[in-house]
Amino acid sequence: xxxxxxxxxxxxxxxxxxxxxxxxxxxxxxxxxxxxxxxxxxxxxxxxxxxxxxxxxxxxxxxxxxxxxxxxxxxxxxxxxxxxxxxxxxxxxxxxxxxxxxxxxxxxxxxxxxx
Amino acid sequence: xxxxxxxxxxxxxxxxxxxxxxxxxxxxxxxxxxxxxxxxxxxxxxxxxxxxxxxxxxxxxxxxxxxxxxxxxxxxxxxxxxxxxxxxxxxxxxxxxxxxxxxxxxxxxxxxxxxxxxxxxxxxxxxxxxxxxxxxxxxxxxxxxxxxxxxxxxxxxxxxxxxxxxxxxxxxxxxxxxxxxxxxxxxxxxxxxxxxxxxxxxxxxxxxxxxxxxxxxxxxxxxxxxxxxxxxxxxxxxxxxxxxxxxxxxxxxxxxxxxxxxxxxxxxxxxxxxxxxxxxxxxx
Numbered sequence: 001x002x003x004x005x006x007x008x009x010x011x012x013x014x015x016x017x018x019x020x021x022x023x024x025x026x027x028x029x030x031x032x033x034x035x036x037x038x039x040x041x042x043x044x045x046x047x048x049x050x051x052x053x054x055x056x057x058x059x060x061x062x063x064x065x066x067x068x069x070x071x072x073x074x075x076x077x078x079x080x081x082x083x084x085x086x087x088x089x090x091x092x093x094x095x096x097x098x099x100x101x102x103x104x105x106x107x108x109x110x111x112x113x114x115x
Numbered sequence: 116x117x118x119x120x121x122x123x124x125x126x127x128x129x130x131x132x133x134x135x136x137x138x139x140x141x142x143x144x145x146x147x148x149x150x151x152x153x154x155x156x157x158x159x160x161x162x163x164x165x166x167x168x169x170x171x172x173x174x175x176x177x178x179x180x181x182x183x184x185x186x187x188x189x190x191x192x193x194x195x196x197x198x199x200x201x202x203x204x205x206x207x208x209x210x211x212x213x214x215x216x217x218x219x220x221x222x223x224x225x226x227x228x229x230x231x232x233x234x235x236x237x238x239x240x241x242x243x244x245x246x247x248x249x250x251x252x253x254x255x256x257x258x259x260x261x262x263x264x265x266x267x268x269x270x271x272x273x274x275x276x277x278x279x280x281x282x283x284x285x286x287x288x289x290x291x292x293x294x295x296x297x298x299x300x301x302x303x304x305x306x307x308x309x310x311x312x313x314x315x316x317x318x319x320x321x322x323x324x325x326x327x328x329x330x331x332x333x334x335x336x337x338x339x340x341x342x343x344x345x346x347x348x349x350x351x352x353x354x355x356x357x358x359x360x361x362x363x364x365x366x367x368x369x370x371x372x373x374x375x376x377x378x379x380x381x382x383x384x385x386x387x388x389x390x391x392x393x394x395x396x397x398x399x
Contacts, residue, residue, distance in 0.1 A: 026150075027148060028148065038340070039339060043117070043339075046117060050146050051328075053147040054331065055349050058328075058356075059351050061320045062309055062370055063311030064351040064356065069350040070347065072332055072336065073346050073347070074341040074342050074345055075341065076340065079339065093341075
C-alpha cells in the first residue's frame with residue numbers, strides 16, 4: 001500500500017469522516033482520494049486547495065508562518081486540511097458528528113510523513 | 116480542473132486569437148492558480164497589447180500575488196487605454212489605501228464613482244476611507260461645508276478605556292482591538308490592528324489577502340453539502356487564527372499566540388464578531 005493510501009485509510013477510519021483527499025498544493029489537482037459516494041473529489045480538492053493557499057498567504061503576512069492545520073466549520077460538518085511537505089495537502093470532509101480532535105491528530109501525523 | 120476551465124482551455128487552444136484568455140485567466144485567478152493565470156493573461160496581453168481588459172486582468176493577478184508595484188503599473192496601463200475604467204480606478208484606489216495615502220485613494224474612488232454611479236460599493240468605500248482620514252487627521256478638523264453637521268442630539272462618544280479609538284468596532288471589548296481585524300468584501304480594513312515584531316503593522320496586508328474569503332468558504336461548504344460556514348480556524352507554529360463572518364459582507368480575523376488554546380481564540384472571535392455586528396449596524 002502506498003504512503004498516500006495509508007494516510008487516507010487512517011484518516012477515513014476516524015468516526016464521522018466521510019472521505020479524504022491528497023491534493024497538489026500548487027494546482028489543486030487530486031493526487032489520491034478515498035471518498036464516500038456523492039462527494040466530488042476534484043471540486044473538493046480545487047476549493048480546499050484554493051482556500052488553504054489564501055489562508056497560507058494571510059498567515060505569512062501576519063508573520064505567523066505556514067498553517068499546520070485548518071478547520072472550516074459549517075452547519076453540516078467541517079472541511080479539515082493539513083498541509084504537508086512535497087507540495088501536498090491532506091484534506092478531509094467530516095460530518096457534524098465526527099471526532100474532529102482525533103481526525104486532527106491523524107491528519108497532522110499523516111501530513112508529517114510527507115515531509 | 117473544473118469543466119469551465121477545461122472548456123475555456125480547449126477554446127483557447129483551438130482559437131489562440133480569441134479573447135477566451137480573459138475568462139480563463141480570471142477563472143484560474145479565482146481558483147487561486149495565480150502562476151497559471153498570469154501565464155494565460157500575459158500571453159493574451161502580448162497578442163492584444165492595446166486591450167485594457169488584459170492589463171486589468173494582469174493587475175488583479177499581480178495584486179493577488181502581492182506584487183503591488185506590478186499591479187499599480189498594470190492598472191495604470193489599463194487607465195491609459197481606458198481613462199474611465201472603473202475597475203482600474205478602484206484597483207489603484209485600493210493600492211493607495213494600502214500604502215496609507217488616503218487622499219489619493221479618495222481621489223481615485225471619486226473618479227470611479229463618476230464613471231460608474233451605479234456601483235454601490237464605491238460610495239461605501241469612500242465613506243469608510245473619509246471617516247478613517249478624519250480619525251487619523253492631527254488636531255481638530257476645519258468645518259467642511261460639503262458634509263452635513265452631526266445632529267445636535269448625537270451623544271458625545273465616551274473615551275474608551277482600552278486605548279482603542281472610539282470608532283473602533285472593538286472599542287467595547289476589554290481585550291482591545293490588537294490582534295483583531297474586521298475586513299470588508301474588497302479586502303479593505305474596517306477596523307482593528309495586527310502587528311508583527313519584524314514588520315510592524317500588517318493589518319492592511321493581511322486584510323487584502325482575505326478579500327473574497329467568505330465567498331470562497333461559502334462555495335466550498337455549499338458544494339460539499341455542508342451548508343453555511345461558521346468559522347475557520349488555522350493553527351501555525353507561531354499562532355492561532357480564527358476567522359468568522361459577522362455579516363455577509365465582512366470577515367473578522369482574531370489572532371493570538373500559541374499560549375491561548377484554540378477554543379478560547381474561538382470565543383474571543385465570537386465576542387469580537389458580536390461587537391463588530393453592533394458597530395456595523397450603527398455605522399450603516
